[in-house]
Amino acid sequence: MYYEHQKPYHIGFINEAGARYAILPGDPGRVEKIASHLEHPRFVSQNREYTTWVGELEGEPVLVMSTGMGGPSAAIGVEELHQVGVHTVLRIGTCGGMALPVKGGDLVVATGAIRMEGTSKEYVPIEFPAVANLDVTNALVNSAKELGHPYHAGVVQCKDSFYGQHSPERMPAGYELLNKWDAWLKAGALASEMESSAVFIVSQILGMRAGCVLNVLWNQERAKNGMEDIETHDMTAAIQVSIEAIRKLIREERDET
Numbered sequence: 001m002y003y004e005h006q007k008p009y010h011i012g013f014i015n016e017a018g019a020r021y022a023i024l025p026g027d028p029g030r031v032e033k034i035a036s037h038l039e040h041p042r043f044v045s046q047n048r049e050y051t052t053w054v055g056e057l058e059g060e061p062v063l064v065m066s067t068g069m070g071g072p073s074a075a076i077g078v079e080e081l082h083q084v085g086v087h088t089v090l091r092i093g094t095c096g097g098m099a100l101p102v103k104g105g106d107l108v109v110a111t112g113a114i115r116m117e118g119t120s121k122e123y124v125p126i127e128f129p130a131v132a133n134l135d136v137t138n139a140l141v142n143s144a145k146e147l148g149h150p151y152h153a154g155v156v157q158c159k160d161s162f163y164g165q166h167s168p169e170r171m172p173a174g175y176e177l178l179n180k181w182d183a184w185l186k187a188g189a190l191a192s193e194m195e196s197s198a199v200f201i202v203s204q205i206l207g208m209r210a211g212c213v214l215n216v217l218w219n220q221e222r223a224k225n226g227m228e229d230i231e232t233h234d235m236t237a238a239i240q241v242s243i244e245a246i247r248k249l250i251r252e253e254r255d256e257t
């Protein structure tokens with residue numbers, strides 16, 4: 001069985017540094033850049049979609065590990081980080097804006113996620129909400145405020161199909177996608193992405209803390225409504241906020257002990 005291997009089967013590393021905090025981008029290509037904001041960043045391992053670096057903040061080891069795209073690989077990543085002793089995970093990713101005030105280049109701090117994906121349903125029935133940890137969320141919101149980055153905090157929509165979000169009309173199941181999208185808009189969903197609900201649910205089940213900060217790439221609803229729709233892929237603000245949030249959490253943990 002996988003748990004008899006010395007290294008967790010998919011993430012493929014032993015947590016030699018003893019890190020308990022992990023920053024989780026979806027994209028393996030972003031790991032090194034995020035790790036460069038830590039002290040003494042160094043490569044740990046690369047297996048499948050999981051590229052991992054480690055560094056320090058406030059003298060505490062912090063991992064940066066990619067999860068790949070979608071709930072299944074994010075859930076496996078969180079499970080195996082738990083196996084190696086991580087207690088706090090912070091997803092940093094990209095999203096598409098949904099609510100009209102959410103513009104390209106803004107940040108979204110996900111306080112909860114709509115579970116329109118398959119992975120979390122294999123953990124707990126759909127009535128159970130996917131919510132972020134309050135300490136991690138407060139650390140993200142306070143960091144965004146202190147750094148002066150425009151942010152929105154609220155519910156995001158998680159789904160499995162990127163193209164079901166962007167081209168629902170061409171899908172045979174489009175009638176359902178379009179009606180649900182309309183419901184999420186009416187209920188005030190801020191943005192759409194693909195991993196936070198699995199990260200929140202798996203963390204909840206394993207007794208870990210999870211939070212999520214997203215860079216808004218664009219907003220298809222602004223475009224549809226004839227409003228200015230800026231597109232930006234600059235992750236700097238989201239990285240700065242996630243690093244400062246982890247720093248705050250490390251300090252808080254120290255103050256409590």
Ligand SMILES: O=P(O)(O)O[C@H]1O[C@H](CO)[C@@H](O)[C@H]1O
Binds near residue numbers: 025092093162193194
């Ligand atoms: O930028 P990342 O973290 O990959 O997040 C978003 O981007 C991918 C889709 O383009 C999905 O993984 C989605 O959740």
Ligand SMILES: O=c1cc[nH]c(=O)[nH]1
Binds near residue numbers: 094095096162193194
């Ligand atoms: O529109 C977008 C942008 C990023 N990620 C998504 O899932 N959707």
